[in-house]
Each structure stands twice: as C-alpha cells, then as structure tokens.
Amino acid sequence: MQRFRSITAGGGVIMGRTTFDSIPEEHRPLKGxxxxxxxRSSADLMSATPDPNIIFVSSFDELDAVVGQHDHLSWHVIGGVSVYQHFLEKRSVTSMYVTFVEGSLECDTFFPHQFLSHFEITRASALMSDTTSGMSYRFVDYTRITSESDERMYLNLMQDILTTGHSRDDRTTMGTLAVFGRQLKFDLTNGKLPMVTTRFTSFRMVxxxxxxxxxxxxxTRELSVQGIKIWDGNTTRDFLDARGLTDLPTGDMGAGYGFQWRHFGATYGTCHDDYTGHGVDQLNEVVRLIKEDPHSRRICMTGWNPAALGRMALPPCHSCFIQFYVDQGHLSCHMYQRSVDCFLGLAANIPSYALLTNILATKCGLLPKELIISTGDTHVYSNHVEQVTLQLSRPPLPPPMVRVSPVVKDKDWAELNEADFELIGYMHHxxxxxxMSV
Structure with a gap:
C-alpha cells in the first residue's frame, strides 16, 4: 500500500464499482x-457520497470524457477487469506496476493478459518478505514497447510449419511436418530472458x-534424481542397446553435449570415468578468448564431433556450432541447431542458450545482448499438432527477467547452482x- 500511494499520489485513480467497494469505508475516496x-448506479452514489475528490460515471464514454477534462493529471487504472481491458484496448496505458506474490493462491478474477505482448520489464525489486503473513513478494515495473515480441517469431515459425511444412518420416517413426533453414533472434538486454509464455516452461529444468x-x-541420473527426467527415455537399457552401446550403464548419455564442451577429442569410456585434463576444454577456451582476444572470429565451440557420434546415445540436436561475438562491452551468441523439435525442444533451447550467454557475460565482465538461433530440419511432430494449435491461439505475455549472481564470475563450472540464478516476473499460460518422441 505504501508503494501504491507513492505511485498514485497527486494523480487520478480509475476503478470499477467492485474495486471501489473493496476499499475500506474509512479510506473512501482515496485521499490526495x-x-x-x-x-451503473452513478446518480445514486453521487448523491449519497458527495465529495469533490470523487466522480461517478455510468459509461465508458463518460469515463473517457472525465479523463480528457483532467488531462493535466497522471491517471492510474486500479481495476477491475473491464476497466483494465478498456484502457489496454485503447493502447493508452504506457506503464504497469505489478506485485508478484510467491506461493499458491486461490483466485477467481484474472488480469486481461491478452493485451500484454507489447510490454517488457524495466525494473524489478529484490524479493521481500512480509513478517505478518510469511509470504514473499517483489515489485515489477513494465513499460510499453512498440515492436513485436520475440516470442511472436517463435509462434510464427510453428504456424509456418503447420501451413507450409511437408510430411517427413523420421528416426522416431512418429512423423513430422518440417521446413528447412530458419532463423530466430532474441533480445537479451536489460536482463530479458526469452522464456516461452504461451505455455509453461520449467526454468529449473532448463x-x-x-x-x-x-x-x-x-x-543423466544426476538430473533424474532432481526430478529432471528429460534424458531418461534416451538412456534406458533398451535404447542404449539399440544404439550398440551395450557397454554403457543405464543413464549414460555417452560422449554427448557436456563431454564435447569440456573434453572434445578425448576417448570416451563411461560416465563414471575421470576425464580431467583429457581433450580440449572448449568452454574454458571460449572464456579465455572473450577476455584476451574479444575481437577474435574464432570464439567458437561445438558439440558435433563426427568421430564420436557412435559413442553418443543421441547425437547433438543443438550446439552443432556456437559462435560468440563481443561488441562494445556486450556479448552475443549465434547457435546452429541441426534438428529442431519446435514444440518441446526449441522452447527449452531458447532460454538455455540465453542463460549460457548470460553466464559467459558475467564471467567475462560483459553484458548480454542478443541470441541468434539458426535451424536446419525444423519440425513439429505429428502428435504435437493439436498442442501447437492450442498454443498458437494464446497471446504472448511479457518476457521475464533473469538475475545472475556476481559470484558466478569466480566460480568453477562444477560449483554453479540454482541459488546463483533468479527468475523474475515469469507470467505464462x-x-x-x-x-516426447525418442
């Protein structure tokens, strides 16, 4: 309430009757x-509540007229749903002030989020605690932007696949609709994290x-015991045996992503072996080049190692080639992805590489700028068409923000943990x- 008073003091507040009635009687009308x-009962209420600081109106036309007559004031819409919707439709709202409360709450009224795709986070407070209720909360400010949301590009890509994609057989035998060769760009400035909002995506999983x-x-069992089961299907005994990896224990992904990032060229045994000092540590080499030779055109790493594909449970779909670019104190990332499951996989790959860019920027004293993803075989599985159609019917919401702790700069890769990262303002359908086809 202190924040509410500081924002609205000296201006005008617009509300519906239910919102007005929810204000304690001794505080009506809101002072100052x-x-x-x-x-609808404007005439009766006006006579029953004579006060120069309150005006009752019975239509949106009257409401707009009052606002126009007092255009010297800073106006704030405080509820309810139809009033929010009226001003958002008029596109006259320039800022939103939101309080995010952590925890599960029972709600029966919801903000008209279909209008929010043109807003972005511009400020977020630290997480605070209320000693009386024991609940945690933070303040988040949004400002209107004029460009189309980055998520809209992702949605347009899936719409393009449904409209123009060709049916193709695939390794999983499920079948896909596919197109070839597309590119997406995401803005990472000011802490923006391109999480898909038209359905829930788990930040913790990513x-x-x-x-x-x-x-x-x-x-993969290191993930599985933490509730992250995304690799379980591709590392079962049957799956590994079918790949000819009979010597690998269940849960061993083979010489995949992490092994190539940290030990490229080393001979792979099993997930239990110690590979310290073996192969090329591409990730540390990227950090070295960013710091020592930031204009180098060789700040690259790859997960695609033709000599080791036979030792992988699943050859890398993403990180086939990754290049980083430093410009005026900012870091950008360009990743090529050979195989793109747009509904399940890409929704996780986008924030994953945005996070990777944020982490590397933090370690190197830079700010993240842009993520570019170029795609090869870009597809929607035949058993995902219904889900994609539903997702396409939903308007995107403003992207959340991520905060990376400064301690990440000096931590070893193995020491990084969940507590070093904070997701702020993730609104989603x-x-x-x-x-998932395996």
Missing amino acids: RLNVVLT LLELLWFMKGSTD PSIRAH
Whole structure:
C-alpha cells in the first residue's frame, strides 16, 4: 500500500464499482487523488457520497470524457477487469506496476493478459518478505514497447510449419511436418530472458540441464534424481542397446553435449570415468578468448564431433556450432541447431542458450545482448499438432527477467547452482502436455 500511494499520489485513480467497494469505508475516496468510479448506479452514489475528490460515471464514454477534462493529471487504472481491458484496448496505458506474490493462491478474477505482448520489464525489486503473513513478494515495473515480441517469431515459425511444412518420416517413426533453414533472434538486454509464455516452461529444468552440460557430466541420473527426467527415455537399457552401446550403464548419455564442451577429442569410456585434463576444454577456451582476444572470429565451440557420434546415445540436436561475438562491452551468441523439435525442444533451447550467454557475460565482465538461433530440419511432430494449435491461439505475455549472481564470475563450472540464478516476473499460460518422441 505504501508503494501504491507513492505511485498514485497527486494523480487520478480509475476503478470499477467492485474495486471501489473493496476499499475500506474509512479510506473512501482515496485521499490526495481524484477518484473516478464506473458504476451503473452513478446518480445514486453521487448523491449519497458527495465529495469533490470523487466522480461517478455510468459509461465508458463518460469515463473517457472525465479523463480528457483532467488531462493535466497522471491517471492510474486500479481495476477491475473491464476497466483494465478498456484502457489496454485503447493502447493508452504506457506503464504497469505489478506485485508478484510467491506461493499458491486461490483466485477467481484474472488480469486481461491478452493485451500484454507489447510490454517488457524495466525494473524489478529484490524479493521481500512480509513478517505478518510469511509470504514473499517483489515489485515489477513494465513499460510499453512498440515492436513485436520475440516470442511472436517463435509462434510464427510453428504456424509456418503447420501451413507450409511437408510430411517427413523420421528416426522416431512418429512423423513430422518440417521446413528447412530458419532463423530466430532474441533480445537479451536489460536482463530479458526469452522464456516461452504461451505455455509453461520449467526454468529449473532448463537451468539444471545447462549446469549439468557445463560441468561436463554425462550421467543423466544426476538430473533424474532432481526430478529432471528429460534424458531418461534416451538412456534406458533398451535404447542404449539399440544404439550398440551395450557397454554403457543405464543413464549414460555417452560422449554427448557436456563431454564435447569440456573434453572434445578425448576417448570416451563411461560416465563414471575421470576425464580431467583429457581433450580440449572448449568452454574454458571460449572464456579465455572473450577476455584476451574479444575481437577474435574464432570464439567458437561445438558439440558435433563426427568421430564420436557412435559413442553418443543421441547425437547433438543443438550446439552443432556456437559462435560468440563481443561488441562494445556486450556479448552475443549465434547457435546452429541441426534438428529442431519446435514444440518441446526449441522452447527449452531458447532460454538455455540465453542463460549460457548470460553466464559467459558475467564471467567475462560483459553484458548480454542478443541470441541468434539458426535451424536446419525444423519440425513439429505429428502428435504435437493439436498442442501447437492450442498454443498458437494464446497471446504472448511479457518476457521475464533473469538475475545472475556476481559470484558466478569466480566460480568453477562444477560449483554453479540454482541459488546463483533468479527468475523474475515469469507470467505464462497453463502447461500443454505432449509426449516426447525418442
């Protein structure tokens, strides 16, 4: 309430009748502000509540007229749903002030989020705690932007596949609709993290898998025990045996992502072996080049090693080639992805490489700028078409923000953990479940 008063003091507040009635009687109208209330009973209320600081109106036309007559004031819309919707449709709202409360709450009224795709986070407070209720909360400010959201490019890509894609057989026998050769760009400035908002994507899943890659681990059970099951299907006994990897234990992904990032060229045994000092540590070489030769055109790494493909449970779909670019104190990343499961895989790959760029920027004293993903075989599985169609019907919401702790700069890759990262303001539509083809 202190924040609410500081933002609205000296201006005008616009609300519906239910919002007005929710204000304790001794505080109505809100002091130090011109109160405008939309209600069908405007005449009765005006006579019952005579006060120069309150105006009752019975239509949106009257409401707009009052706002126009007092255009010297800074106006704030404080509820309810129809009033929010009216001003968002008019595109006259320039800023939003949101309080995010952590925890599960029962709600029966929801903000009209279909209008939010043109807003972005511009400020976020630290997480605070209320000693009375024990709940945690933070303040997040949004500002209107004029460009189309980055997520819209991702949605347009899936729409393009459904519209123009060709049916193709694939390794999983599920079948896909596919196109070839596309590119997406995502803005990483000011802490923006390009998480898909048109359905829920687990930040924890994305983060823990990335940290697992970066420390060079290939034991998928390290993820599984933390509830991250995305690699379980590709490292079962049957799957490994079918790949001819009969010597690898269940849960061993073979010489995949993390092994190539940290030990490229080393001979792979099993996930239990110690590879310290073996092969090329591409990740540390990237850090060295960014720091010592930032204009180098060789700040690259790859997960695609033709000599080791036979020792991988699944050859890398992404990180086939990654290049980093330093410009005026900013770091950008360009990743080529040979095989793109747009519904399940790409929704996780986008924030994963955005996080990788944030981590490298932090380690090298830079700011993240842009993520570019170029794609090869870009597809939607036949059993995901219904889910994609549902997702395409949903408007994107503003992207969240990520904070990377400064301690990341001096930590070893194996020491990085969840506590070093904070996701802020992730608004999203409900989950859409789909089966992963393996």
